[in-house]
Amino acid sequence: MKDRIKLTDMSRQDRKPLTHLENEDLMPLPYPLDSPEKDHAWAILSEKVTGSVECGLDDTCAINIPQPKTKEEEDELVRKFLAGLDKLFTRENNWTFLQPLVLSMEHCAKCQTCSQACHIFEASGNDELYRPTFRSELVRRLYFKSVKHGGALSAWQHGDIEINWPLVARLAELAYRCNLCRRCAQTCPIGADNGLVAHELRKLFSQELGINAKECHDNGSVLQLKVGSSTGMSSLVVKDNIEFIDEDMMDRTGIKVETPWDVEGADVLLIHNAGEILAWPENPGAFALVLSAAGIKWTLSSELAGYDSINYGLWYDDAQFARVAIKHAQAAKKLGVKKIVLGECGHAHKALSVIADRVLTGDLNIPRESSMTLLRDIVMNGRLTLDPSRNAFPVTLHDPCNLVRLMGVVEPQREIVRKICPEFREMEPHGVDNYCCGGGSGFAIMSGNNFQDWRFHVSGRKKMEQVLNAFADCMDPSINKYICAPCSNCKGQFRDMLAYYDLWNKNRILYGGLVELIVNCMVDAKPGFIDWEWH
Amino acid sequence: MSVLVYLALGAGTAVFAVATAARAWMYARAPIHLRWELYPVPHEDPEKVKHGGSYFEDKDWWTRKRHYNLAGELRVMVPEMLFLKALREFNRKLWYRSFPFHFGLYILAGTCGLVFVAAVAGLAAPALMAGPLGTILQWVYTVSGVAGMALAMVGAVGLLHRRLTDADLKTYTTAGDVFNLLFFLVAFGVLTAGILLRSPGDPSVVALVQGLLTFDRTLQVPGLLAAGIVLCALLAAYIPLTHMSHFVGKYFTYHDVRWNDQVNLRGSAIEAKLTEYLTYRPNWSAAHVGADGKRTWADIATTNPWEGAKK
Ligand code: SF4
Numbered sequence: 094m095k096d097r098i099k100l101t102d103m104s105r106q107d108r109k110p111l112t113h114l115e116n117e118d119l120m121p122l123p124y125p126l127d128s129p130e131k132d133h134a135w136a137i138l139s140e141k142v143t144g145s146v147e148c149g150l151d152d153t154c155a156i157n158i159p160q161p162k163t164k165e166e167e168d169e170l171v172r173k174f175l176a177g178l179d180k181l182f183t184r185e186n187n188w189t190f191l192q193p194l195v196l197s198m199e200h201c202a203k204c205q206t207c208s209q210a211c212h213i214f215e216a217s218g219n220d221e222l223y224r225p226t227f228r229s230e231l232v233r234r235l236y237f238k239s240v241k242h243g244g245a246l247s248a249w250q251h252g253d254i255e256i257n258w259p260l261v262a263r264l265a266e267l268a269y270r271c272n273l274c275r276r277c278a279q280t281c282p283i284g285a286d287n288g289l290v291a292h293e294l295r296k297l298f299s300q301e302l303g304i305n306a307k308e309c310h311d312n313g314s315v316l317q318l319k320v321g322s323s324t325g326m327s328s329l330v331v332k333d334n335i336e337f338i339d340e341d342m343m344d345r346t347g348i349k350v351e352t353p354w355d356v357e358g359a360d361v362l363l364i365h366n367a368g369e370i371l372a373w374p375e376n377p378g379a380f381a382l383v384l385s386a387a388g389i390k391w392t393l394s395s396e397l398a399g400y401d402s403i404n405y406g407l408w409y410d411d412a413q414f415a416r417v418a419i420k421h422a423q424a425a426k427k428l429g430v431k432k433i434v435l436g437e438c439g440h441a442h443k444a445l446s447v448i449a450d451r452v453l454t455g456d457l458n459i460p461r462e463s464s465m466t467l468l469r470d471i472v473m474n475g476r477l478t479l480d481p482s483r484n485a486f487p488v489t490l491h492d493p494c495n496l497v498r499l500m501g502v503v504e505p506q507r508e509i510v511r512k513i514c515p516e517f518r519e520m521e522p523h524g525v526d527n528y529c530c531g532g533g534s535g536f537a538i539m540s541g542n543n544f545q546d547w548r549f550h551v552s553g554r555k556k557m558e559q560v561l562n563a564f565a566d567c568m569d570p571s572i573n574k575y576i577c578a579p580c581s582n583c584k585g586q587f588r589d590m591l592a593y594y595d596l597w598n599k600n601r602i603l604y605g606g607l608v609e610l611i612v613n614c615m616v617d618a619k620p621g622f623i624d625w626e627w628h
Numbered sequence: 629m630s631v632l633v634y635l636a637l638g639a640g641t642a643v644f645a646v647a648t649a650a651r652a653w654m655y656a657r658a659p660i661h662l663r664w665e666l667y668p669v670p671h672e673d674p675e676k677v678k679h680g681g682s683y684f685e686d687k688d689w690w691t692r693k694r695h696y697n698l699a700g701e702l703r704v705m706v707p708e709m710l711f712l713k714a715l716r717e718f719n720r721k722l723w724y725r726s727f728p729f730h731f732g733l734y735i736l737a738g739t740c741g742l743v744f745v746a747a748v749a750g751l752a753a754p755a756l757m758a759g760p761l762g763t764i765l766q767w768v769y770t771v772s773g774v775a776g777m778a779l780a781m782v783g784a785v786g787l788l789h790r791r792l793t794d795a796d797l798k799t800y801t802t803a804g805d806v807f808n809l810l811f812f813l814v815a816f817g818v819l820t821a822g823i824l825l826r827s828p829g830d831p832s833v834v835a836l837v838q839g840l841l842t843f844d845r846t847l848q849v850p851g852l853l854a855a856g857i858v859l860c861a862l863l864a865a866y867i868p869l870t871h872m873s874h875f876v877g878k879y880f881t882y883h884d885v886r887w888n889d890q891v892n893l894r895g896s897a898i899e900a901k902l903t904e905y906l907t908y909r910p911n912w913s914a915a916h917v918g919a920d921g922k923r924t925w926a927d928i929a930t931t932n933p934w935e936g937a938k939k
């Protein structure tokens with residue numbers, strides 16, 4: 094049995110990882126992934142990486158912090174970290190989350206009720222490093238020691254912690270071993286929130302030290318604010334791509350589709366996660382077809398960020414978050430639309446509907462609605478003629494955390510699926526008790542070093558178990574199966590996981606969005622919209 | 629001795645009240661944070677609460693009347709407060725220890741209330757309290773006192789045992805956590821012993837409270853009972869200074885965070901607050917934030933440092 098990691102190990106001076114996972118250590122999976130020895134071996138970090146960046150936490154490295162060259166550099170980084178920690182607890186710097194953060198610092202009873210709720214902890218075989226409270230307890234000790242200037246009495250009461258660069262570097266990495274799904278918070282009897290602590294830690298590193306995940310910052314929010322989309326597509330390119338998608342929709346469905354751009358006074362400004370346009374073009378295509386067929390007066394916007402709903406600042410940086418949210422609202426304001434409707438992207442839903450609700454004031458506070466409710470309205474009110482027998486294959490529904498547990502949009506998508514998918518089956522648990530896909534909080538787009546290995550083996554494991562259980566009665570490859578995941582990031586995670594375990598080729602498990610299922614059973618469309626061979 | 633006991637009781641109660649109020653005030657005056665709710669939110673429409681839904685499930689939700697279902701909140705809050713429902717659901721092993729401890733404390737708090745009532749009534753209407761009503765009241769607070777004390781002590785021993793033996797808890801247990809539980813056990817133990825081992829001529833608990841109310845310095849309080857009272861008073865003063873004040877914190881974590889789905893409407897009080905916060909001047913150091921201590925959050929959020937920059 095492995096030695097249990099202690100909190101004090103985080104301050105260990107060497108750069109050796111604190112834990113190492115073997116496939117045998119992990120939570121077992123059901124058939125056909127039930128033999129750990131047949132599972133992929135993890136890629137090992139190269140000597141170049143271990144010799145140049147901080148990776149003293151575990152088997153992987155998410156954010157590539159360069160190793161400081163001198164003790165002075167280390168001390169300066171520690172000083173900045175502590176200054177940032179102080180700022181997290183001031184109104185001026187962190188009014189956005191001050192109250193919940195202080196509550197989580199002050200009142201955790203250390204009862205560990207939250208641990209079993211965390212899919213990462215469970216999937217890791219209960220590795221102490223991934224316990225939801227491990228990270229929070231370190232931050233809590235730092236809070237009492239450094240922010241509240243606790244002396245010996247405080248250390249006796251709250252526990253001590255040695256503050257040094259190895260601790261700070263490991264904490265930065267550890268902030269990126271949590272999906273921010275907040276399933277743990279749901280079970281906490283006190284209402285303490287370990288997901289929030291990870292979120293705030295990420296913010297501290299980004300806003301004070303400029304340390305963040307490249308995929309979320311440089312290639313994410315910065316690129317979006319620079320060219321309009323984290324995909325790198327400018328408005329010209331995106332229009333070209335959409336034109337191509339419209340043509341493709343005509344070929345595939347026999348229905349003419351023309352996506353409207355920049356229509357002033359439209360009822361609906363639809364904002365997709367622009368990743369859909371490149372990775373899953375059938376999704377924006379299906380939206381265009383359904384909205385037009387239902388007679389909705391809608392438009393896309395070609396304004397900067399107005400055609401890409403992503404807002405990665407949600408996961409790591411309040412300033413970036415607010416900038417992007419304002420860009421979205423400005424795009425809607427410029428067109429004078431009645432409402433913004435968010436396409437199938439969970440984090441974009443929560444970002445603009447829930448979190449930005451207290452950022453957007455005055456005339457930027459334009460109503461925002463979920464595409465789930467709009468689609469439900471269209472489907473349930475009979476605005477399209479649908480033939481559910483075209484969807485006669487096993488379908489299960491994934492609940493994106495941001496859309497469901499964190500926003501309360503649970504039933505609209507279910508009403509649709511129940512109506513149009515005769516072989517629908519739920520995952521267990523589902524709804525607000527769902528498990529994260531494992532790609533949440535940016536992981537789905539993070540693949541530096543061997544991070545994907547960790548993401549597939551650990552953070553995505555529980556969801557994979559749920560999927561395999563949901564389809565346990567029809568694993569035979571003669572039966573096509575569909576995971577309906579109405580979220581781009583979740584789809585990214587499913588795409589990668591299914592490919593990693595070759596579950597399409599071996600067991601015919603496909604994934605896709607919700608609106609595709611609607612088009613797939615539209616009587617007016619040519620049959621076979623869902624392309625089972627494309628995956 | 630009696631003066632010391634009165635002072636301890638008065639000071640313990642005062643510190644408890646002031647520190648609890650100060651903590652509540654600290655949380656209550658914190659800025660309205662960005663929304664961070666967790667579903668289900670029990671004050672929603674009961675039909676939605678069944679599956680954890682929100683008003684976002686309604687088309688054009690901003691045009692509809694909002695629900696605030698107090699009964700729904702109470703249906704969750706009352707079992708949570710009284711019976712620690714979440715712990716029972718998600719951590720049954722700990723609940724077997726934590727529930728008797730907490731429920732014992734509630735009963736003891738109720739007992740204190742009853743003893744106080746009996747003391748005041750005894751002073752105001754001695755004849756009434758000498759009759760059957762007084763006898764009934766005495767029975768009730770004696771039984772509740774014994775039950776409360778027994779439950780709290782059994783729970784505290786159970787919690788301490790688990791804290792010291794369960795490997796999952798041990799990593800996170802500090803000397804202070806062990807001390808807290810021991811403090812309960814010692815204070816309650818000494819108080820119980822002080823009450824049980826009184827001599828026939830010693831004052832009753834009600835007489836003690838009456839002594840406090842009339843500041844009767846002639847009252848002879850036996851040493852062990854006095855020690856028990858002083859320890860309990862110290863405990864009462866200590867609790868709100870520690871994480872054990874979660875009875876305060878929990879109100880805010882539930883109402884202000886988990887269940888706070890209040891919409892920011894144009895022209896609302898929330899919007900006015902937000903407008904104020906947007907004038908705050910942060911001083912985060914990372915270059916991309918662009919905070920220099922002079923620029924406001926509004927300046928920062930409406931500046932796009934990369935607009936027009938080449939890819
Ligand atoms: S966060 Fe909540 S559930 Fe987890 S240990 Fe702390 S009090 Fe217990």
Ligand code: SF4
Pocket residue numbers: 210211212213214224225270271272273274275276277278287288289291
């Ligand atoms: S937020 Fe999710 S991933 Fe993070 S600790 Fe909690 S349960 Fe685990």
